[in-house]
Amino acid sequence: MCGILCCISREPPSIPKYFEQNIRNFDDNIVVWDSQDEAFIQKLIDIDLKQTETLSSEDQHKINNLDKLRICNARLNQIKNTIGKSESHNSELAEAKSKIELEMKSLALVDHIDKNEMANLPPREIGVGLFTSLVPVIASRGPNYLKYISFHIEEAKTWVEQFSSVLSLRQPFVQQPVQVENEQISIQFNGELYNQECLDSNDSKFIGDKIISNIGNFGQGNREKAIVETIAELEGEFAYAIVDKAKQRCYFGRDYVGKRSLVYSLKESSGLVISSVTNGKNENNWEECKAEVVYMYDFESCKLDSYEMALKGARHPKPICNSALNKLKGIEVSNRISKFKEVFFEACKVRVDTIHPIHEDNPHITNLGILFSGGLDCTVIAGTVGQLFSEMSSLSDKTVLIDLLTVGFDNPRTEVSASGSPDRKLAKKSWLELANKFNKDSRISFRLVEVDVNYEEWLRHKSRVERLMYPCDTEMDLSIAIAFYFASRASNGVKLTLNLSTCEIETQANYTSKAKVLLSGLGADELFAGYSRHERVFNDLKPDSGSDVLEKAYSDLANELTNDIKVIYKRNLGRDDRVIASWGKELRYPFLEEKVINYVVQQVELDLKFNHSWETTTNKKGKVSTRLKPVRKWILREYAETLGLTGVKNELKRAIQFGAKSAKMEIGQGKTKGTDQL
Structure with missing residues (x-):
């Protein structure tokens, strides 16, 4: 993972004060600085964390x-x-x-307000430049290596600054920004590629080699096509900023779903800033980069163009619904589940196979984290990973430690404690089922990590979370983001381990998870119709409704699901990446693997996602009524049963902010709506 910060301006840069020592001037136009000093990097990160040390x-x-x-x-x-x-x-x-x-x-x-408080605020609040103010925040995303370069492109009268932070998760280690084609191209890449050709190599180097190859194929006159074609061939979870010095252009964007954060601020007077994070709501007018769009900024004209990425597969096809009126036979349903298992196993496998950080103390231990509420989506991921590892013969000399990270809040408004939150109870139940099933293999250990957040800790970090998640800025965004923020930090928690020989739960206090890679169940609701709004599409359905009414309902659901995937980059992905990566953790999404999306959208019928029947009941007065009995994410629940996870099969959907009790933490917020701006 990498933090990206790139500034293109007509004004010469003011080198951030953090880099004053060890600056290397190669000539009048190029400045380079880098560091792998852990103490220095932590000191830089602490600048951003300073505001959380004291309460206002x-x-x-x-x-x-x-x-x-x-x-x-x-x-x-x-x-x-x-x-x-x-x-x-x-x-x-x-x-x-x-x-x-x-x-x-x-x-x-x-x-x-005490004026002395201003002295305790981080530099972003006391007048430093935008680029400098973002350096500590970018550093927190990649605490293993930092590099800054700046150079002048005389023909366009333009200066370029690039700052990258690197979290080392793939071997061999490669410094960023990456310079290729005789340093005419500078690449900043944040994410993981799962192209078969680069699974055992460094992904940023793979991109550079691919660009050089495509320039050779298309010719120097088609450099733009060579770069865009390279981007279209990438598979995985990523964001990028690529500067082509020869043509004085910068290309930037995200993968076609938008699984990594990237924002930009464009001003005619001061140029363009591209960043993995923002510095909060201010005059910079940050815009979230759209998914599947390649942005191209021309240094000479100072104009920004964008166009859709030329993808190899279909772009957000409408889900099929041809079986909505004619149920599939049992064997056909089994085939759908088996095929889903195949593609989902591969999506999970490629995301855990590529965890081999070079800074790991013990090469025989793989640390993996799963954001865990105990609900269907995250438990299915955990069960898939457990079965995956139990079937891997290559694990003979390794131990896999899987931390299930569950968070709860002491909410003063509802007076519900973290330990009494719904997610905490469900997480323990689902963890016990997983541990009993998989921990019998001595190479695999599922542990539950309980993270409690009190009101004071929430207040300390609230403003930092609001700044990190921006441009997302609603009450609901805050309640979701702050839950992921503390869960991914995973510090000062209580680790629960099941002793299978005594059937007792052993606890360890003040535990901090070492997992740098976290898996998330995000995307399951969007693919399998898991939200209550998907159910509302069927509100007008009656037992005697004709086939045209039923067909219309499923057609409306298809439109909802198509839109859900198209806008997930803006609703969820950018926000979640910004807050979680601030702890030097990388989030990976098995449900949003391209092959999983394509299979579920194009080959799984809608009534296998939202399944319904009719239930007739008689009340105490003898009145008979018939009502809809819906099952959201039906096929995913059936898949959970094939994994032996019967306990979670029938669990209802519960949003994290309500399950963890992070919603409306302030007393007196009863009337506040989730859609209200902060």
Whole structure:
């Protein structure tokens, strides 16, 4: 994984102060700096983390008054639940409600901000340049190696700055930015490639070699085609920024689903900044790069063009629904499940086979993390990985330690503790099923890592999460992002290990997971119709509805699912990557593997995703009614059963912010909507 920061400007750069030592000037136009000094890199990262060390005066005020706020909130809820007996009584209730709300406001807000707090804020808040302010944030994404280069392209009167941070996960290690074709092309690449030709080599070097080969094939006059063709041939999870000095252009973008974050800020007066992260909501007008789009910035004209990536396969085809009115036979359904198992196994395999960091202390141990709520999607990934490792003969000299990372919040508004959150209970149940099934193999160990987040810790990190997740900026974005943020940090948790010989659970406090690669179940709901809004498509369906009504409902569902994959880069992927990678962790998505998407979209019928039947019930008064009995993600549940995961097969969908209790952490937020902007 790599952090990308690239600036193209008509103004000469002001070299970030962090690089003042060890700068190498090769001539008047080229400046280079790099470092593998772990202590220096950590010191740089700590600049960005500094704001989480102390509470602001306002947040401290909330902590000091937390018990009073809880009492006020209880009184307020009591009044809201009281029905007025008369008009005068209603007026009394309204007046009492208003007084309590004013009291809560005074308990939550201070009437002034301590000016001395400004001295404790990180450099981004005290007037340093945009590029410099982003350096510590980019460094946190790749704590193993940093490199800065700047150069002047005289013909275009343009200066280019590139800064990369590298998390070492693939051998051989290659420095970034990568210089190829006699240093006429400079490549920054963030992600993992799963092209068969580069599974056992470094992916950024593979890209450079491919560009050189394509330039040779198409000729120097078709350099643009050579670069774009190279991008279209890449398979995996990635973002990139490629500077072609010869043609004075920069190409940047993301894979066709958008699994890695990339944003840009374009100003006519100051040029273009491309980055893996933003510095928050400000005058820079950050834009999220669209998926499957190649952006091309021309240095001479200062214009930005974009065009759709020329993909080898179909682009977001509409899901098939030809069996919606005519159920498949049992053997055909079994074939669908078997084929899905085949492509999904391969998607998981390629994502765990390519974990071999050169900085690992023990080469005989593979550390893997799974973001784990205990629900269907993440448990299916865990079960697939467990079965995958149990069948691998190449594991004979290795031990696989799989940390299932589950997070819970002590929510002062709902007064639910982290240990009592729904996800915590379900995670323990699903973990026990996995451990009993797979830990019998001495080479495999599933451990549950319970991460608790109290209100004070939430307040300390809230502003950092808001900045990292931007341009996503709603209450729902925050509640989801902050859950992933703490789960992926995976520090100061409690590790649970099942002792199979005694059937007892052994615990280890203050545990920090060493896993640098985390698997996520994101994409399953979008592929298999897992959201409640997918179910609402069938609200108007009746037992006697004609075939045309049923066909219309499934056609509407097909449109929903097609759009879900098209916009997932903006709704989820960029946000999640930005907050999780801030801990030097890399997220990988088996459900969003291109072959998995293509198979599920093009060959799995819609009624195998959203399956329904009719249920007739009689109430106590003898009234008979018939209602829809829906099963979302039906085929995925059947697949879970083939893995022996019967416990999770019938679990309902629960959004992480509600399962972990990270939604609406502030007392008095009862009326806040998830779509409200922060």
